[in-house]
Amino acid sequence: MRRFEAELTELNNSLIEMGAMIEAAIAEAARALAEQNREIAEAVISGDNQIDDKEKEIESLCLRLLLARQPVARDFRQISTALKIVTDMERIGDHATDISEICLALIGQPYIKKIERIPRMASATTGMVTRSIDAYVRKDPELALAVIKSDDEVDGLYFAIRAELIQLVHADAANGEQAFDLMQIAKYFERIGDHACNIAEWVIFFLTGRRKNKQLL
């Protein structure tokens, strides 16, 4: 049993490590945008392989634990939750890469607007990701619920950016191309918020057996 406990601790530590990797990727993607920094953007893109490797490592560990330990009750919920959230975490890493790729295309172009709200989206979504993983590790359903609630702020920022960009395109059609790129970036951050919510919902399943008010078990 001690060995199983050690394996579960290893699983948690791996999730914490992957969480730190994706939080850094989001923050760095936002910095690459704000500073129009090629090196930072390229580092985020190349770092995605490590995130993918970490995902596979965690999946492999979960599958080995399911096979060898045939877990029940909280162990079963914990391992199945890890197997689900790791997919959302990997997608978050992909979105950081997507954002960085657009950043590379924008390097050298003066921005058509001051980049204010996108860094706020980056900060809010990084916080959501951090707290959703913390909720899993600390087994804290309140923190998971707080993550889900905070998605409203990210959605609000997304719609404000969208409205602003539409106005800029109306004012001058030449803004269209860059407005489209910035819109995509905002959309990726909005999706990162959604993935953090998915993680939080699975954490609630882990702790209560319920997901989106439905008893799964």
Place this chain on the structure above:
Amino acid sequence: MNVFDIAALNLWYGNFQALKEVSLAAADAEITALIGPSGCGKSTLLKTLNRMNDLIPGCRISGDARLRGQDIYTELPVNELRRRVGMVFQKPNPFPMSVYDNIAFGPRAHGIKSRLALDETVEKTLRAAAIWDEVKDRLRKSALGLSGGQQQRLCIARALAVTPEALLLDEPTSALDPISTGKIEELLLTLKKDYCIIIVTHNMQQATRISDKTAFFLLGEMIEYDHTKKIFSLPRDKRTEDYVTGRFG
């Protein structure tokens, strides 16, 4: 209607209390699993339902145990109880006689002498126990020549031959290989539509696979009784969770 209704059941072996205020209901067409560490009282409860504790010196029982409303200890003759409640043990225990005679033993003891009726019962119950195809050509040979898994299915068939209402099984697969275990589990799932089945098992996965309800016992107390899905996914009591996840003690 419940087949068994047990209320505030206590059992002592001398000064040792093996069951403490156990209350449990088991219904038709359901499999109930009894789980818990060795010595927790689950086999004692099973034996109580078939009155196999009566002759143990110093055994005292209080509380209520009913079979379809009739008190097992005061209203039912033991012979009738054991016809209506079949028992299968951990180690297959075929009688040292032919396959046919093993099955015909119970019906003969209950007065059935007609060869035709016995032939019919033997085939019907061996088919019900999913072993007919394997033994139909060796009905007159000794049952002791069958494999462990076949012997256990023969014992289930023998229990079915006297048309019981309930089957009690005490770790029926613990001595069997995974293939034989799988056959017994399939058999129990098929039989459950016609019988109330109570099974003692140490195999958590087996309880998860075949039972509808699970009762967890500890030191003679029934700690938790709920739908199996609930017990193995989200148990209410920490002691249940610690046991099913292997953290007990």
